[in-house]
Amino acid sequence: MRTRVTDMFGIELPIFAFSHCRDVVAAVSRAGGMGVLGALYFTPEELEMELKWIDDHVDGRPYGVDVVMPASYEGADFAAEELVGRLQSMIPDGHRAFVEDLLSRHGVPPLSSDADPGRVLLGWTDATARPQVEVALRHPIALLANALGPPPADVVDLAHARGVKVAALASTPRHALKQVEVGVDVVVAQGTEAGGHTGEISTMVLIPQVVDAVDVPVLAAGGIGNGRQMAAGMALGAEGVWTGSLWLTVEEADTPEMAKQRILAATSRDTVRSRSWTGKPARLLRNEWTEAWESEESPGTLPMPLQFMLVSDALRRIGRSDVSELATFPAGQVIGVTNQVRSTKDVVFGLVEEYAEALERLGRITGD
Amino acid sequence: MRTRVTDMFGIELPIFAFSHCRDVVAAVSRAGGMGVLGALYFTPEELEMELKWIDDHVDGRPYGVDVVMPASYEGADFAAEELVGRLQSMIPDGHRAFVEDLLSRHGVPPLSSDADPGRVLLGWTDATARPQVEVALRHPIALLANALGPPPADVVDLAHARGVKVAALASTPRHALKQVEVGVDVVVAQGTEAGGHTGEISTMVLIPQVVDAVDVPVLAAGGIGNGRQMAAGMALGAEGVWTGSLWLTVEEADTPEMAKQRILAATSRDTVRSRSWTGKPARLLRNEWTEAWESEESPGTLPMPLQFMLVSDALRRIGRSDVSELATFPAGQVIGVTNQVRSTKDVVFGLVEEYAEALERLGRITGD
Structure with a gap:
């Protein structure tokens, strides 16, 4: 598969996997997608250890780090x-x-x-997320993502100076435009069905609006758990998909057993x-x-x-x-x-296989 | 385009258009899709007049009627x-x-x-909707749809005896299974983003689950307003799309000007x-x-x-x-x-054109 996103990162599959678990991040990148480690729960020292481990297990494939720098919060001053x-x-x-x-x-x-x-x-504040950014940028990461709105402009510049691309999550077309203004390279348009912080507009309705609003590539997020959903996200105009909840139940996930x-x-x-x-x-x-x-x-x-x-x-x-x-x-x-435990690699390959089947089926409907 | 739904109704396009406006219903059917008149606001006498008008203006193409027979409500006894x-x-x-x-x-x-x-x-009750059903079945309708859960089994039988197919709206896979049990021919799986009565699960998440749960064809509803969204609905496994809000602003719609x-x-x-x-x-x-x-x-x-x-x-x-x-x-x-007024025919053809473009783009991504 080839989109501006696969070209940008030199990856085979436009599948981005957000996870707090380093094993999942490395496994997705090794399978041809791009793992993105959620830094939130880690102190800077812990994050350093996690990224060192990923560096040692990712076989030179690109991976990313996700931080939370909310555009507004109590105590920002x-x-x-x-x-x-x-x-x-x-x-x-x-x-x-x-x-x-x-x-x-x-x-x-x-x-x-x-x-x-x-x-x-x-890492809910600028003050607590910045040390995480500093740690992340000392590693060979390919992507820095911000989970709550546009990242501070100086953080974008810092990442770009190191050759790191920047992504941000948007739940409205207006958010997406603000992100592009501060220099974001990829917009993750996330529908209300997504886990974690999320807006009100559904993925089906949101993606085409964001794609039409910005010139940078858009990833579809929210409700992407199988290959048909991936195909739907791409049909809406996205150049890749951003997944999250899907990885909570893979073999490699360190999700507590009760939660799994x-x-x-x-x-x-x-x-x-x-x-x-x-x-x-x-x-x-x-x-x-x-x-x-x-x-x-x-x-x-x-x-x-x-x-x-x-x-x-x-x-x-x-x-x-x-x-x-x-x-x-x-x-x-x-x-x-998601109702069975599979290996991360099997899930990635399953997405691609079902994606291909969905496209074949669409071809039969139009007689192509 | 060809799916079990186009075969079932002898239509060229698997595009279903719900509207309270007879002009829109007839125009969609004439354009190759299937208009479905919402009967709710009409007395039986008024409904008779509306359907007579449609019969005279639909050029022999199939159309449907949508009633509301809620599975549960106060005063049902x-x-x-x-x-x-x-x-x-x-x-x-x-x-x-x-x-x-x-x-x-x-x-x-x-x-x-x-x-x-x-x-x-x-028409919110069984008692008030039944006379609407009786009126509808005296006309050459191709489809009787129920907007709130499975229709009563005897109504399904009555429709089938007249050669009329029955559809029902579902917002969970469990609803869909109940509908198939009473003999529904088509399930309209409707995501939370839809207008009118709606559940909590988004279209992106709901459609594949309903498609996997039932053997009858599924229409994707909720968030379908352009050809990319139609392509996404079909990629999720639907055999057609069910649209509604899209038609509130077409030239033919009798929506009050302020609302438009x-x-x-x-x-x-x-x-x-x-x-x-x-x-x-x-x-x-x-x-x-x-x-x-x-x-x-x-x-x-x-x-x-x-x-x-x-x-x-x-x-x-x-x-x-x-x-x-x-x-x-x-x-x-x-x-x-939706941000401009267009004719119903232009909207139908626009959906098909953008649908084809979306498929072409997907083909380029995989190099097919």
């Missing part, structure tokens, strides 16, 4: 050294009590001594767009956590990054407990399509 | 003669006061003497899934009407058919006023793509 403290003081006691009460009611044990204040912000089983069993109705994770709307597995934040007792969610600061310890407590009904995580509607 | 009275008594005074207050605040004049109790139920202008100017973010029209979730143009029902003052919506009974006079009052900020109506996200 605070000095870095006082950022966490000032933000913590902005979280109302009533919200803390709601979270504590929710966990008590479900019998989630408290964390022992290992609350980790260094992780309450993650829930994804395999889930239908496409088992996700919900919710602010309960980060304060911005993100599609998550629907469960008693997301329902609680929609209930009458809910104090409402806080703006980014306060909501995640409020809930980060709670999510870690839940993750270490066996209270599965509260364990939520980003997941797209496409989890209704 | 009430006798027909007491249905309206008993349902009216179930509407709380607080709800009536909320609607009256909303209209007063926006300066909507009261209806003069022409409140029309015969229309408060429309708002649709032409709207973006894909200007719709919302709301229960404020009928009590079941339907995608509508987002405005002060839909916002009011989401506000803190809202008494909440009532179940079908009570909500429409509550608001039907209000919607007619708004429609006759110049208070445009309250004028809501069903519309899909695809209204963000």
Whole structure:
């Protein structure tokens, strides 16, 4: 397959795979696509180790890194050294009590001594994401992607100076135009059905509008889990596809076993767009956590990054407990399509094979 | 183009066009697709006149009729003669006061003497839709479609006895299976981006699941407004497309001028899934009407058919006023793509032309 995107990166398949798991990233790149490591959960030191591992296992194939530099968030004008403290003081006691009460009611044990204040912000802010960018640019990455709107112009310039292409996720044509203005090389147009932070417009409706709005190549994201969906994304005008939820259940994924089983069993109705994770709307597995934040007792969610600061310890407590009904995580509607564990390589090749079959079938319909 | 659907109906193009406007229905069928008249707003007498007109203007081409027989609604066990009275008594005074207050605040004049109790139920119930079915089956229709779930089995049998095929809209694979069980010939799998009553799963995610679940042909609905979207729907495995919002702004459409202008100017973010029209979730143009029902003052919506009974006079009052900020109506996200008035025939031919271009482009990508 050949598009501007395969030419840009020297890859065989215009398949981009977002994953927090280095094994998946390396396996997709080795299979001819492009793995993109989500840096969010890693400290700069950890990210350094992950990228070193990928460098050693990717057989010289290109790969990318995805960071989160939101265009707007609370505390954007605070000095870095006082950022966490000032933000913590902005979280109302009533919200803390709601979270504590929710966990008590479900019998989630408290964390022992290992609350980790260094992780309450993650890479949700410019201040915490920039060190990740610096680490990433010391590695031979081919792509730097930003998950929440246009990256800062100086970060784009820095990447370009190192020969690294820049991508950004857009959920409206207007977002896409802003991204191109700051110099983004590839727009990832992401429909509402996608997992994680997402807008309201569906992939089917969004992609042609973004393709018509910008001159750079567009990747279709949201709802791409099989080869027919890949063919549909390309038919809409995209020059490649950006996938995510698909990789949560592959053999190589380090997804916790409980989560893997829930994804395999889930239908496409088992996700919900919710602010309960980060304060911005993100599609998550629907469960008693997301329902609680929609209930009458809910104090409402806080703006980014306060909501995640409020809930980060709670999510870690839940993750270490066996209270599965509260364990939520980003997941797209496409989890209704993934119902077996396969190797990353098999999934990549399966996409391509089904893509080819879909095109053959289209040819038969028109008699070509 | 040739699929099981074009063979089934003897049509040249697997393009189905839902419209409440007879001119659009006849024009689509004459252009080689299949127009489907939405019967909802018509009394049986009016429907008879509309279908007679179509018979005279469709040049012998096949066309269809769409009715609404919801699988579940309040009052399903009430006798027909007491249905309206008993349902009216179930509407709380607080709800009536909320609607009256909303209209007063926006300066909507009261209806003069022409409140029309015969229309408060429309075709939302089995009792009110059956007479429409009887009228429809007296005409040479090729298709009877049901908009809210599986039609009653005896209606399916009645249609089949007259040689009329039956379609039903599904928003989950489970719905589709139920429809096939009662004998439906074609499943219209409709994504959340569609206008009118709609589910949560996007077209991109839904279509392959429905195609895999049933043996009958599937039409892709939701977000189909141009030829690339049609190609995407077919790539997902559909054997045709079902379109709706696309026809609100064609030359022949009898859409009120104010609504036409708002649709032409709207973006894909200007719709919302709301229960404020009928009590079941339907995608509508987002405005002060839909916002009011989401506000803190809202008494909440009532179940079908009570909500429409509550608001039907209000919607007619708004429609006759110049208070445009309250004028809501069903519309899909695809209204963000429609931005010029064209003839129905031009839209049909444009779909086919762009469909062919999309396939050519896909061929170039794989080097075929």
